[in-house]
Amino acid sequence: xxxxxxxxxxxxxxxxxxxxxxxxxTIKVAGLSKTFSSRGGASRKxxxxxxxxxxxxxxxxxxxxxxxxxxxxxxxxAGLERPSSxxxxxxxxxxxxxxxRIAPVQMVFQNAIDALDPMRSVGSSIAxxxxxxxxxxxxxxxxxxxxxxxxxxxxxxxxxxxFSGGQLQRVVIARALAPSPSVxxxxxxxxxxxxxxxxxxxxxxxxxxxxxxxxxxxxxHDLAIARALADDILVLRAGQVLFHGEVGQLLDPxxxxxxxxxxxxxxxxxxELPVPAKLPCASSSLEPASPTASxxxx
Amino acid sequence: MTDEVLRVEELTVxxxxxxxxVADVDFSASSGRLxxxxxxxxxxxxxxxxxxxxxLPPGLRARGRVRFVDQEWIPLERPDLIxxxxxxxxxxxxQNPMGAFDPLQRxxxxxxxxxxxxxxxxxxSALSRASRLCxxxxxxxxxxxxxxxxxxxxxxxxxxxxxxxxxMPSPRLxxxxxxxxxxxxxxxxxxxxxxxSLAQKTDxxxxxxxxxxGLVSRFCDEIAVLYAGHxxxxxxTLDVLGSPAHPYTRTLMSCSLRLEGPSRTTLPTIxxxxxxxxxxxxxxxFHPRCPDAVDQCRRQRPVFASSRxxxxxxxxxxxxxxxxx
Amino acid sequence: xxxxxxxxxxxxxxxxxxxxxxxxWSAGILVGLSLLGRLVLPDPNSQDLSAGFxxxxxxxxxxxxxxxxxDLLAWCARGVTTSLSIAAAVVLISALSxxxxxxxxxxxxxWTDSVLMRIVxxxxxxxxxxxxxxxxAVIEPSVTSMIVLLASVGWVPYARLVRARVLVERERGxxxxxxxxxxxxxxxxxxxxxxxxxxxxxxxxxxxxxFVILSEAALSFIGIGLQxxxxxxxxxxxQGRDQLAGAWWIVTMPGVVIVMLIVAANLIGDGxxxxxxxxxxxxx
Numbered sequence: 047x048x049x050x051x052x053x054x055x056x057x058x059x060x061x062x063x064x065x066x067x068x069x070x071x072t073i074k075v076a077g078l079s080k081t082f083s084s085r086g087g088a089s090r091k092x093x094x095x096x097x098x099x100x101x102x103x104x105x106x107x108x109x110x111x112x113x114x115x116x117x118x119x120x121x122x123x124a125g126l127e128r129p130s131s132x133x134x135x136x137x138x139x140x141x142x143x144x145x146x147r148i149a150p151v152q153m154v155f156q157n158a159i160d161a162l163d164p165m166r167s168v169g170s171s172i173a174x175x176x177x178x179x180x181x182x183x184x185x186x187x188x189x190x191x192x193x194x195x196x197x198x199x200x201x202x203x204x205x206x207x208x209f210s211g212g213q214l215q216r217v218v219i220a221r222a223l224a225p226s227p228s229v230x231x232x233x234x235x236x237x238x239x240x241x242x243x244x245x246x247x248x249x250x251x252x253x254x255x256x257x258x259x260x261x262x263x264x265x266x267h268d269l270a271i272a273r274a275l276a277d278d279i280l281v282l283r284a285g286q287v288l289f290h291g292e293v294g295q296l297l298d299p300x301x302x303x304x305x306x307x308x309x310x311x312x313x314x315x316x317x318e319l320p321v322p323a324k325l326p327c328a329s330s331s332l333e334p335a336s337p338t339a340s341x342x343x344x
Numbered sequence: 345m346t347d348e349v350l351r352v353e354e355l356t357v358x359x360x361x362x363x364x365x366v367a368d369v370d371f372s373a374s375s376g377r378l379x380x381x382x383x384x385x386x387x388x389x390x391x392x393x394x395x396x397x398x399x400l401p402p403g404l405r406a407r408g409r410v411r412f413v414d415q416e417w418i419p420l421e422r423p424d425l426i427x428x429x430x431x432x433x434x435x436x437x438x439q440n441p442m443g444a445f446d447p448l449q450r451x452x453x454x455x456x457x458x459x460x461x462x463x464x465x466x467x468x469s470a471l472s473r474a475s476r477l478c479x480x481x482x483x484x485x486x487x488x489x490x491x492x493x494x495x496x497x498x499x500x501x502x503x504x505x506x507x508x509x510x511x512m513p514s515p516r517l518x519x520x521x522x523x524x525x526x527x528x529x530x531x532x533x534x535x536x537x538x539x540x541s542l543a544q545k546t547d548x549x550x551x552x553x554x555x556x557x558g559l560v561s562r563f564c565d566e567i568a569v570l571y572a573g574h575x576x577x578x579x580x581t582l583d584v585l586g587s588p589a590h591p592y593t594r595t596l597m598s599c600s601l602r603l604e605g606p607s608r609t610t611l612p613t614i615x616x617x618x619x620x621x622x623x624x625x626x627x628x629x630f631h632p633r634c635p636d637a638v639d640q641c642r643r644q645r646p647v648f649a650s651s652r653x654x655x656x657x658x659x660x661x662x663x664x665x666x667x668x669x
Numbered sequence: 670x671x672x673x674x675x676x677x678x679x680x681x682x683x684x685x686x687x688x689x690x691x692x693x694w695s696a697g698i699l700v701g702l703s704l705l706g707r708l709v710l711p712d713p714n715s716q717d718l719s720a721g722f723x724x725x726x727x728x729x730x731x732x733x734x735x736x737x738x739x740d741l742l743a744w745c746a747r748g749v750t751t752s753l754s755i756a757a758a759v760v761l762i763s764a765l766s767x768x769x770x771x772x773x774x775x776x777x778x779x780w781t782d783s784v785l786m787r788i789v790x791x792x793x794x795x796x797x798x799x800x801x802x803x804x805x806a807v808i809e810p811s812v813t814s815m816i817v818l819l820a821s822v823g824w825v826p827y828a829r830l831v832r833a834r835v836l837v838e839r840e841r842g843x844x845x846x847x848x849x850x851x852x853x854x855x856x857x858x859x860x861x862x863x864x865x866x867x868x869x870x871x872x873x874x875x876x877x878x879x880f881v882i883l884s885e886a887a888l889s890f891i892g893i894g895l896q897x898x899x900x901x902x903x904x905x906x907x908q909g910r911d912q913l914a915g916a917w918w919i920v921t922m923p924g925v926v927i928v929m930l931i932v933a934a935n936l937i938g939d940g941x942x943x944x945x946x947x948x949x950x951x952x953x
Contacts, residue, residue: 155845212617
């Protein structure tokens with residue numbers, strides 16, 4: 047890895063002093079494997095030796111098609127499922143879900159409707175991870191979180207049914223951030239959203255990460271979204287990591303890439319808008335319709 | 345020479361309680377060409393397609409008229425008359441490909457059932473047509489496929505088998521509903537490429553309903569952009585994307601993500617969310633989210649205006665419609 | 670969101686409204702009248718041998734009397750209260766225990782689930798009538814014993830219903846989120862999973878009421894149920910069994926009341942089922 051600082055995000059960063067060691071990664075996934083055995087004795091290896099780490103304030107994207115093992119990987123990282131071998135360490139401590147203990151990895155789910163209890167107010171759902179706080183403290187924090195994600199705090203008592211898809215996803219994000227997690231794991235956070243709303247949610251995630259410095263893991267099937275949000279990309283196929291590196295490497299025609307990875311990149315490019323989007327400045331469009339236009343005969 | 349296979353005029357859909365879902369939409373589809381009906385959630389694209397085929401769910405009513413090939417106009421209030429064309433002149437491919445199949449029967453009998461029952465062909469000719477379609481769609485050994493049950497088909501195969509089923513009566517028009525959701529990206533691209541080549545080979549008109557701007561822009565010759573139940577813009581895809589006349593189209597395009605591009609920078613967005621039925625704003629329905637909105641946009645609803653040759657149209661007070669080349 | 674609009678469209682009346690209204694009114698009238706009756710009417714157990722076999726519309730006995738001169742209107746009115754209070758108690762106890770078992774079995778899975786479900790299977794394997802007959806040989810029939818017996822078989826459907834629902838719900842995102850939030854198992858069970866089952870439980874409970882009323886009447890009819898001084902509609906039907914040719918009203922009056930009660934309960938159950946089905950988009 048070259049140590050030239052990329053100024054892709056437009057921010058200038060002071061170059062690190064040569065003698066400073068890099069800070070330890072917030073989350074470390076080491077040799078994660080999972081095998082499912084069914085009754086007939088047949089076993090299926092869903093994950094093989096997945097290894098990567100993410101530092102605070104950084105995001106790694108895991109890209110894969112259906113059947114690649116993304117769901118299992120997500121569950122293992124969050125602690126919802128135990129891997130057959132390997133470890134997930136957050137700040138050096140293995141992730142293990144215990145009732146009564148808040149998980150260090152919080153999640154943003156693909157389908158916001160599924161991720162919220164339809165019978166509870168959104169405020170109540172957001173407050174669920176706020177354990178050991180007084181009612182007043184919880185109320186304050188919920189209001190704070192709602193404002194943070196761009197929803198009016200007065201809506202805390204409304205139920206999920208009264209919100210749109212994009213708003214619900216913001217609520218899910220608010221809940222995930224409530225316990226100030228070290229790691230935010232996003233599982234296809236925008237697949238269920240409209241295109242015009244997708245960018246809002248992605249921007250929100252980036253802003254929040256800049257502010258709170260959690261380590262971000264984004265799981266998606268969409269390479270373009272991965273590129274937009276992540277510093278680092280992992281390509282998963284049938285439980286195996288076929289590529290781990292920066293986006294630039296994926297697009298580099300001279301790079302040595304697995305055939306599957308190449309095809310993935312090609313397909314992604316083929317599904318994109320072919321013409322570069324033109325963004326005329328506002329004033330040029332403020333002209334009344336030209337004389338060549340005619341209204342449709344009624 | 346392109347023949348018009350479908351023309352829809354003044355299509356309006358309302359719920360029984362009077363909530364507007366789609367208002368005054370016109371469009372047409374020509375043989376050998378693909379029309380993309382593009383819209384986000386709540387834009388009304390699915391209801392538009394359903395009304396066109398006489399398949400509106402209970403509780404919704406359509407107004408307007410539709411014409412298949414050069415036959416008589418059929419009022420959209422008479423879905424029973426329209427549905428006679430289904431399975432004959434018009435085929436439909438659903439979002440969930442397996443929705444077209446009875447899970448308890450093998451694939452083969454289901455493929456030939458409809459055309460034989462409608463008297464379109466004998467069992468023999470139906471079987472041979474089905475085999476030929478399987479060949480064209482690269483489904484491998486037709487005999488083997490026919491013996492399978494629907495659940496035994498893989499994702500990609502089921503999409504192609506559903507396509508074959510829709511194509512059995514050699515329809516002049518194929519309507520494809522959201523060919524994007526259930527599949528992986530490469531399967532989607534394959535499926536659409538297949539549809540595109542079939543359309544050109546058999547002079548079939550295709551209407552693709554989708555929210556996926558990238559896919560529609562790649563595969564459709566013509567595009568009709570729907571927003572809040574109204575037509576925002578229509579025209580040839582190249583023209584519309586090259587110089588979008590409606591701010592919605594323009595801003596939507598800028599939201600579309602590309603693989604080449606900066607990482608970790610703020611992405612262009614449109615503020616707010618698309619309005620659903622019953623939530624249409626006053627004046628121009630896009631004005632609350634439009635970066636160029638002025639006072640007139642708040643007060644006056646724009647009329648859909650077309651260029652002289654009817655090839656381009658947009659509903660914006662400030663649309664500039666160049667004549668298509 | 671479009672589904673929301675479509676669901677609300679084209680429906681002038683909310684689904685199930687007719688059934689709910691009809692059932693609600695019938696039940697309300699029956700209960701109201703019977704409560705009124707307790708204040709106004711004579712003691713149903715008071716016998717007047719000189720006024721036996723009075724037909725309906727006799728002076729002082731609008732519904733007639735039985736062979737011992739007991740006023741049938743008073744009997745039916747008190748019988749309604751008996752039936753309903755037993756039904757309420759049985760449904761409550763069955764529901765509470767069944768829901769608990771089902772929720773724990775569904776959420777815990779594994780051995781817990783297997784063991785609990787085998788108990789359910791055992792319960793189902795024995796015909797309830799056998800249990801009642803055996804019990805009646807040993808226990809003195811009373812309101813309490815009747816409630817206990819009916820609840821002992823009544824909890825099973827709730828357990829299965831809730832378990833089935835929990836098996837589905839526990840895979841949902843918000844349960845995973847609750848676990849990540851550190852929610853305790855009890856919180857997840859009673860804060861999320863049981864409320865999610867509230868709909869099918871409610872619908873089933875309302876139908877269960879009708880079933881309990883019928884069961885109690887049947888048991889009292891064959892003699893292993895309630896007996897005087899407890900006022901049971903089923904008991905009275907048994908009394909009039911041999912008098913059908915002559916004093917038909919002794920069977921008919923309590924019989925009609927039982928039918929009215931069950932129909933009311935079923936109407937409410939149907940109405941609730943229709944109302945909830947469309948709200949949640951799923952069937953019971």
